[in-house]
Amino acid sequence: MQKSLTKAESAGFCFGVSRAVDMVNDLLAEGKKVCTLGPIIHNMEMVEELKKKGCRPVNSTDEPDEDEILVIRSHGVPKKVIDELEQKGMPYRDATCPFVKKIHRLVAQTDENDIMLIAGNRDHPEVQGIIGNCNCEYYTFNNEVELDEILPIILNKNNKQVKMVAQTTFDTKELKKSVKKIKKLCTNAKIFDTICNATSVRQSEADKIAAQSDFMVVIGDRHSSNTGKLFDICQKRCPDTVLIETAAELDLDQVRKAERIGVTAGASTPARIIKEVLDTMSEEIKSGETTTNVEESFEELLEESLKNLNTNERVMGTVISIAPNEVQVDVGRKQTGFIPADELSNDPTVKPEDVVKVGDQVELLIMKTNDQEGTIMLSKRRVDAQKGWEELQKKVDSQEILESKVTEAVKGGVIVIYNGVRVFIPASQATATRDEKLEDLVGQDVNFRLIEVSQRGRYKRAIGSIRSVLKEQRAAQREEFWKNCEIGKRYTGVVKSLTSYGAFVDLGGVFGMIHISELSWTHIKHPSEVVNVGDTVEVYVKDINEETKKISLGFKNAEDNPWEILKREYPEGTVVKAKIVGLTTFGAFANIIPGIDGLIHISQIANKRIEKPADVLSVGEEVDAKITAIDFDKKRVSLSMRALLPEDEQAPVKAAPVVEEAAEDAAEAAAEAAEEAVEAE
Ligand code: SF4
Secondary structure (H helix, E strand, C coil), X not given: CCCEEEEXXXXXXXXXXXHHHHHHHHHHHCCCEEEEECCCCCCHHHHHHHHHHXXXXXXXXXXXXXXXXXXXXXXXXXXXHHHHHHHHCCCEEECCCHHHHHXXXXXXXCCCCEEEEEECCCCCHHHHHHHCCCCCEEEEECCHHHHHHHHHHHHCCCCCEEEEEECCCCCHHHHHHHHHHHHHHCCCCEECCCCCHHHHHHHHHXXXXXXXXXXXEEECCCCCHHHHHHHHHHHHHCCCEEEECCHHHCXXXXXXXXXXEEEEECCCCCHHHHHHHXXXXXXXXXHCCCCCCCCCCHHHHHHHHHCCCCCCCEEEEEEEEECCCEEEEECCCCCEEEEEHHHCCCCCCCCHHHHCCCCCEEEEEEEEEECCCCEEEEECHHHHHHHHHHHHHHHHHHCCCEEEEEEEEECCEEEEEECCEEEEEEHHHHCCCCCCCHHHHCCCEEEEEEEEXXXXXXXXXXXXXXXXXXHHHHHHHHHHHHHHCCCCCEEEEEEEEEECCEEEEECCCCEEEEXXXXXXXXXXXXXXXXXXXXXXXXXXXXXEECCCCEEEEECCCHHHCHHHHHHHHCCCCCEEEEEEEEECCCEEEEEEEXXXXXXXXXXXXXXXXXXXXXXXXXXXXXXXXXXXXXXXXXXXXXXXXXXXXXXXXXXXXXXXXXXXXXXXXXXXHHHHHCCCCCCCX
C-alpha cells in the first residue's frame, strides 16, 4: 500500500497570533511582570507554557498588580476596556491584530442611521470586541439560518443604511452565501469583507487537502474558533476528519489504516505541537510494514528545522506568496521564511504587492529564527536601509539635491524615505515659511539635501533639509525674474497674504502687490472680496521700483472696465433699465451697469413739477431712462426719464439745468449721499 502524508503550508501561528505571543515573550525577556486579558491565544498548552515563564491570564482590568503590564490579546476588546485602562492609568500593551483593529474602525464609524450585521459567533471574544466598538444597532449571525431570522427585522427599518462586517475567521463560503442573500434584499447594503487573508488561505488549503485525503487531522484547541471552522470545512470533504489538541489524542489505528493523510492546524496552534503530531504519525508510518512512500519525510523535516540560520546574516530568498500582512519567502530551508509587512519597506503607506512580486529574488536580513515554530523572520527594509546608509554618507559630503516622497508627519517634522532610509526633516527645515502645515507635505515628492548623517553605536540618524533647497531655488528664480522683468509682462502668481490695502502675490521667488483699487472696477471694502490666500491669479507688472525692488501689479482687465463697456454698448440716446440707488433733493442716482451710476436730475424725473425726487421714486425701484449725456473725462452720466414721457402742457415744468451743471452740483453731495456713487478711476 502506498501512503502519503500532506501537511498544509499554512498550518500554525498566523501573523496576529505570532505578534501577540512575541509581544508577551519580549516583555518577559525584558524582565517585566506580564498578565493577559484572557488567555493570550486559544491554546491551553501555550498558555501553561507562558504561565511558567511568569505571564498569567486575568479576567478583568481590576486584577493586575500595580507592577504588572496588561497585554490585550489579538482578538481585541470593546472600547470601554481601553477607556477603563486609560482612566485608571494602567500600563498596558495592545496586541489586537491590525486586521481586527480595522473592523473596530469600520464599526466605530457608524451612527443611529445605520444597522450593522456582524457575521460571526456572538460569544467569541473577537465578536464581543467588535460589538463593543459599534456605534449603532447591530445583529450577529453565524449561518444562513440565523441570517434568515434577522433579515425580516431589518427590512422593516427601510430608512436605515445596512452595513456588514465579518469575524476575521468566518467561513469564506458561508460568508459568500450570506452576502448574496443580503445584497438581494438590501440592495444598498455596504458589505465589508473583513475575513483575514491568512484565514481564507488556511481554509482553502485545508479544503483542498481534505478533498484528497481519506484521513484528515486538524490540530488546535477546541475553544479556537478558526480551528473549529477548519474542522467543519475538512469534515465536509473528508468524513474521517478528527480534531486533536495534542499528539496524545491521535488514534494510531486510524493513522495505520489510512492511505492519504492530510494535516492542518489552527492559527493559534504552536509549531511544536504540530511537529509532535507529525513526528508521532511519521513514527507510526515508518513502523508499518506496508509503508513505501511518504510524501514528506518528517524526520528530515525535523532535522532541517534544527539547522539554524544565524540572525543578522543576509540571505537571498524567492518570494512565494504575498498576503496583506506578510510575504512568504523560500530561503532554501525547510523552515518557512516570512517578511512581516512592516519589515518590507520603511514607507508605511506602501502595500506588500507594491514592493515585491511572486518570483522576485530579494536580499534579506535574518531577524529571528524560531526552531520551535519552524519559522524564520526576515527583513527587507533593513537590508535596503543598510545599503542606502552607505550611499547616504556619500551624499552628505557632496550636498547633492535628492528627490523622494514625504511619507509621514511626525512630532517635530516629517519623514522622507530615501533608498530605504528614514530621513528626518525637522519642521524648521521642512517648508519655506513657518506658517505652512507639515501634514500638507505628506504624499508630496520633495527635493531635499542631507545636512547630517551620523552613527553612534547602533543608533543611526539622517537629517535633511527641504528649506535649504527651496531657498536656493527661490534665489535662482529671483535672479531669473529680475533679468526678464519688464512693465506690462504678464505672470501667473499665488496670493500669499492680504492686507486692508492690497494682496501680495508670489510670482516665483519674488513678491508683488496688487493695490485694492487694482483688484476690481467697482468699489470694494477689502481685497478678500475678490481674492483669497492660495488663489492662483493672472497679473501684469504695472510698475517696478528697481531700488526698493517693489513691484506693483495690475489685475483688472481693460475690457472689463465699465466705462469701456458703456462706450461700446451704451452710447448717448440709449434707453436703459436703471435701478435707483440713491435720492437727493436735486435728483436720483440710478445704476446703469455694475460700476456706473447716472444722475436723473429732478427736472428729468417727470413731465410735471415735483417737490422732491422721493415723492416719485424710491431706492431699489427699476426705471426706464434715456442716457442724455456722458462725460468720459469726469466720469459722469446724465439720465432722463422725462425724455421718454409726453410733455404735459397743463403743467409746464421748470427748464432742466444743463447736464454739466447739474452733475457738478450733484457730485459732491452724491459722494456723501450714496456710497455706490460714480466712481472715478
Ligand atoms: S487570523 Fe488573521 S485576523 Fe486573526 S489574528 Fe490571525 S492574522 Fe489576525
